[in-house]
Amino acid sequence: MINNKILITGALGFIGFHLSNKLLSMGIEVIGLDNENNYYDVNLKKNRFEKIKSDYKDSFYFYKIDITDREKLNTLFEKHNIEIVINLAAQAGVRYSIENPYAYLDSNLTGFLNILEACRNYPVKHLLYASSSSVYGGNKVAPFSTNHNVDHPVSLYAATKKSNELMAHTYSHLYDIPTTGLRFFTVYGPWGRPDMAYFSFTKDIVEGNPIKVFNHGKMERDFTYIDDIVEGIVKLIPRAPQKNPDWDESKDELGASFAPYRVYNIGNNQPVQLMKFINVLEEKIGKEANKKYMEMQPGDVLRTYADVSELERDIDFKPSTSIEEGLGKFVDWYKEYYNVKL
Template sequence: MKVLVTGAAGFIGSHLSKKLLTNGITVIGIDNLNDYYDVNLKKSRLSLIEDKNFYFEKTNLEDRESINAIFEKYMPDAVVNLAAQAGVRYSLENPHAYIESNIVGFTNILEACRHNKVGQLIYASSSSVYGANTNLPFSVHDNVDHPISLYAATKKANELMAHTYSHLYGLPTTGLRFFTVYGPWGRPDMALFLFTKAIINGEPIKVFNNGNMMRDFTYVDDIVESIFRLIQRKPEPNLEWSGKKPDPGTSYAPYKVYNIGNNNPVTLMEFINAIEEKLGIEAKKEFLPLQAGDVPETYADVEDLYRDINFKPQTDIKDGISNFIDWYREYYGV
C-alpha cells in the first residue's frame, strides 16, 4: 500500500509517517519546509523517518502542477492531508496564508485525488470549527456554522469541499477534528512548548482568560493510532441520512467526520501545574484576557470514533507532558 502524507515534516505528519513505515506501508511525504517555525526542527523530524520506503517531495500545496505531477508519479492508494497553515492567533495577522494553503492547496489535493483514482482521502480539520457552539461535549452531529477565527472557517470550508467531492465523484473522505495535540517533536507555537521553554528560561508565561480555560489535550500517539486505523476503514454512506433532518457528521455520500480528542478536558492551571511538577520549577505567570478567536473550553465527544475503530485517545496528561519534557531536554540539551 502507498500512502501520500502532506505535511510529512510537521508534528503529526512525521509521527504518522514513522508509524506507517513501521507497518510496511510505503510513504510519499510532501512538505514545503516553510519558516512559520524553526525549519531545523522540521528537518530533524524528517531525519527520523529516513527509510527505503519513504519518498520525500518538497513543494507547496498551492503549486498545482507540482502536486499533479507527484500524484501521477506515485499513484497513491490513500492520501492523508495534514499540511496546512496552522494557528488561530496567526490567522488574525496573516489571513492570506490561510486561504492559499488551506483553501487553494486543499482544492489541488481534492482535484489530484479525483483525477488519479485515489481510494480514500483523510484530512485534518480542527476542534476550532465548533466556534461559538457551547453545547458540551462537542459532537460531530452538532451544527458548526459559527466559526470565530479565519483558521476555523478554512477548516469548516475543507469539510464542505470534501463533501462536495464525495457527492460528485464518490471520493471517500474522512475529516478529523483534532483537539489540542501535544507530545514530543511538537510545534514551538503551541502552549506546552512555549510554557516549557519560558519556565526553563525563567521567563513569565502568558495565561490567557486569566487561567479560566479548559482544553481536551490529546497526545500525538493517540492521534496517529486513530489515523492509522481509519486508513483501513473507508467511510460508507449513511443509508439512514435524510435531507429533512440532515446530520452534519455523516452523509448519503461516502463522507464522515470524527472528533479525535482525549474526552477528558483539563483546566489550563492543571496543565501548567503538571509542567511545573515535571520541571521542578514554579512558573512566573502573566494573567491576560481571552484572546480574539479563542474558545474558553473544548471537550470532544468521541463516541463515533470508538464505535467505528474500537479505539479512543487515552494517554494521561501527566504522562504525555512528562514524555514531551524528556524529549525537549534531550533535543535542546537542557
C-alpha cells in the same frame, strides 16, 4: 488491510512526522510531501526529516512541494500510483490567522482544492484530511459532537477548516471520492509545534521567562497526546466511508451523509483546566513558572471537549493518555533535544 503506499502531505509537520514513522514501522511505503515553510523553526522540521530517513531510508520518498503548486502536485500523483492520501498540510495556528489571513486562504483553501482535484483526476480509494476542534467555535453545549451545528467560527483558521469539510463533501458527492475529516483536539507531545502553549510554556519556564496565561487561566482544553492521534488515524485508514442513499438529516448522524463522507472527533474526551495543565508542567520540569495573567485573545475559545462516541463505535478506540503521562514524555524529549540541564 492498509495499502502499502500512502501519500502524507505536511509529512514533516508535527502530526505528519509521527504518522509517517508509525506507518513506516508497519512496513508501509510513505510518500512524504512538505513545503518546509518557516512558520516555526525550520531546523525542527529538518531534524524530523533526518530522523525518518535514518530509520527508514528505503521506504520514505520525500518531495519538497507546496500544495498550492497544482502542477507539481499533479506530477507527483501521476508518477506514483497513490491509493490513500492523508492531507495534513495546512497553515496552522488560530492567533496567526488574525495577522496573516491570506496565508490561510492560500494553503487551506486553494491548497486543499488542489488535493481534491488531484484525487479526482488520479482516483484514490480514501482521502483523510485534518480538520480541527476549532470548527466548534462559539458553541456552548459540551462535549462537542459531530452532530452539533458548526456554523459559528471565531477565527479565520476555523472557517477554513469548516470550508475543508464542505469542499470534501462536495467532491465525495460529485466524484465518489471517499473522504474522512479528522477534527483534532489540541494535539501535544514530543517533536511538537513551538507555537503551541505547552511548548512555549516549557521554553519560558526553563529559561526563567514569564508565561502568558490568557483569560487569567479560566480556560479548558481537551489535550490529546500525539500517539493517540496517530492511532486513531491508522485505524481509520482502511475504513473508507460508504454511501448511504437513505441518509436523512432529520434522523441520521450529521457527521455522515448520502455521499461517501465522514467526520470524526479525535480528542481525549477529558478537558483539563489550564491552571492544572500549568501545574503538571511545572512538576515535570521541576521549576515553578512566573505567570503573567492576561485577557482573552481574539479567536480563542473558553473550552474544548470532544465527544468521541462515534470513534469508539466505529474503530473501537478512544484516546486515553493522561496529561501527566503525556507532558512527562514531552518534557523528557524537550530536555534531551535542547540539551537542557536544570
